Amino acid sequence: MPSLLPLEELPGRGLLVEVVGGGHDGELLVVVSERRGAGCRRASEVIGECEISDEIRETLALVERQAAGPLPTVPARPRTPRARRRDSPTQAQSTPSRIAARSLLESLLDESQLASWHDHGRFEVPVADGTVELGALYDLRYRRSDGAQFSLCVVPRSHTTLPLDDIWTNLLLVLRSDPHEFFRVANYRRFGSTDALRRGPVPARCFDVPAGAGA
Amino acid sequence: MGVMRILDSSGDAKVVWDVRDDEALTRAAKIFDGLAAEGEIAYERNGPQTVASRVNAFNPDADEIIWVRPLQGG
Numbered sequence: 001m002p003s004l005l006p007l008e009e010l011p012g013r014g015l016l017v018e019v020v021g022g023g024h025d026g027e028l029l030v031v032v033s034e035r036r037g038a039g040c041r042r043a044s045e046v047i048g049e050c051e052i053s054d055e056i057r058e059t060l061a062l063v064e065r066q067a068a069g070p071l072p073t074v075p076a077r078p079r080t081p082r083a084r085r086r087d088s089p090t091q092a093q094s095t096p097s098r099i100a101a102r103s104l105l106e107s108l109l110d111e112s113q114l115a116s117w118h119d120h121g122r123f124e125v126p127v128a129d130g131t132v133e134l135g136a137l138y139d140l141r142y143r144r145s146d147g148a149q150f151s152l153c154v155v156p157r158s159h160t161t162l163p164l165d166d167i168w169t170n171l172l173l174v175l176r177s178d179p180h181e182f183f184r185v186a187n188y189r190r191f192g193s194t195d196a197l198r199r200g201p202v203p204a205r206c207f208d209v210p211a212g213a214g215a
Numbered sequence: 216m217g218v219m220r221i222l223d224s225s226g227d228a229k230v231v232w233d234v235r236d237d238e239a240l241t242r243a244a245k246i247f248d249g250l251a252a253e254g255e256i257a258y259e260r261n262g263p264q265t266v267a268s269r270v271n272a273f274n275p276d277a278d279e280i281i282w283v284r285p286l287q288g289g
Contacts, residue, residue, distance in 0.1 A: 100226025
């Protein structure tokens with residue numbers, strides 16, 4: 001039976017997990033508890049854009065029963081440094097999909113991004129008027145040069161079928177080559193705000209990538 | 216020898232071609248056009264640690280083409 005690797009607590013949304021093993025290996029799911037209030041679906045139902053098999057449904061049912069208590073706590077920050085996690089491979093990290101995705105992502109990072117990725121599990125991408133930090137799914141931090149900060153929610157189409165590192169590769173390449181599109185489709189809110197996400201475009205002042213910061 | 220890397224649940228699916236192999240070239244070009252028609256986005260990279268640039272047409276001489284998906288608000 002496949003297992004679920006907890007990745008990150010998503011405030012107000014549930015627990016991001018990765019399926020390990022089976023036919024859905026590498027896919028991402030958001031697990032929510034029944035107790036999370038109206039509007040939340042049961043974990044054993046289809047979540048996001050992913051259709052799940054009976055096998056996965058059984059696993060989710062187990063998680064759901066565990067979630068009858070408090071949701072598992074997975075500290076979002078500070079994360080265990082990626083390098084250490086890689087040195088102590090879990091089942092998920094030893095799977096070919098994760099290895100391939102990790103390898104591709106790291107080949108696209110510059111030296112400082114790679115160091116940050118290894119140390120903190122996130123890295124910054126420069127844009128014309130600030131930086132966007134990749135590493136926390138559904139909560140990308142956009143630090144505008146005037147000091148304003150925003151939490152962005154933008155993902156590749158059908159992202160739940162991608163290994164997590166491929167999601168970063170996807171976001172990285174589009175952000176570097178077409179920041180206008182990235183900011184246009186992103187949902188956002190002021191960082192630290194509990195307001196509902198607003199639909200893009202994000203109030204970025206301009207969308208040109210600085211010279212020398214191309215993909 | 217060129218390779219297309221198409222991001223998917225396997226990490227990335229690979230399509231390899233050799234410029235001397237017409238059949239492989241045709242197949243790769245057809246896959247490129249099909250993915251482009253689906254709205255996927257292609258980046259070309261020639262050599263590791265080099266800049267990946269967005270491309271809209273199949274280049275048989277490319278070392279590597281990386282396909283990613285269009286973005287949407289989450």
